[in-house]
Amino acid sequence: SASLTSLLPATAFAQNKIVLGFAQVGAESEWRTANTESIKSSAAAAGIDLKFSDAQQKQENQIKAIRSYIAQKVDVIAFSPVVETGWDTVLLEAKAAKIPVVLTDRSVNSKDDSLYVTFMGSDFTEEGRKAGRWLVEKMKDNKGEVNIVELQGTVGSAPAIDRKKGFEEIIKSDPKFKIIRSQTGDFTRAKGKEVMEAFLKADGKKINVLYAHNDDMAIGAIQAIEEAGLKPAKDIIIISIDAVKGAFEAMMAGKLNVSIECSPLLGPQLMSAVKDIKAGKPLPKRIVTQEGIFPMEVADKEFPSRKY
Ligand code: AHR
16 A cells, blocks of 8 residues: 555655755855855755855845845855845844854854854965965065055955955065055956056056955956066966966966965855754854965866865
């Protein structure tokens, strides 16, 4: 005789799935695309029903998405806050609705850490320090001034604030290092190129180093440098962050000096956190991603094993 379960409609099982609402920042970079892909594929692999939205780098869109997840009564909400501040109101709404919130990749700046269960992602300040230490070592025999231009990430975002802070903390140990210009390129290739063009117009050959808060802006800037008749990675030392495949290609072509790793592959960790939350297991407040540094000399060897 047919078992009882085989007589139940398929939707009866579907309803038992954990529902996760994820409010993504946007699709601004190669990193972000890899992050989205990691979240989607690991949700599918974990049997979690994922509701996904793209905020196009706008906080108001992310807030709207979070409110709609609250209205839909999802089990867990996760998001990467586009900027650090301005989240308390909507997070209090989630708390009132008893929906746990997980922060991935970027954190919020709030006095109330009861507004989220855990924050998983990179230590952006440490990434900035790694970039600074690499430069200090590279320039250790250089006696003259080192003029640096900086392409910042999205204004008000945790990675832009912390990568700037960490880098400055290290280079201030020697007054020869000077940040002569610093402007946002919004983490995109197009903006990175545009702002680098302006830097080159203003300072041209005076620029010794470019520090870009992500690889995409560095890749855009490389184009601007070449169009200005200069040699990237030779006339201008270039440091960036993420270590996406595009950066490895630039390093293998001899156009980028170093990329500091920032892993976007947060999906599996997020899904296991979501399951732990539903099972009532406690989670640490902070889960830090472990990452390395890839100078151009190792790019050929490392490229085949890169996952994003
Ligand atoms: O928050 C992580 C940053 O956001 C990545 O470094 C950058 O590429 C992305 O857009």
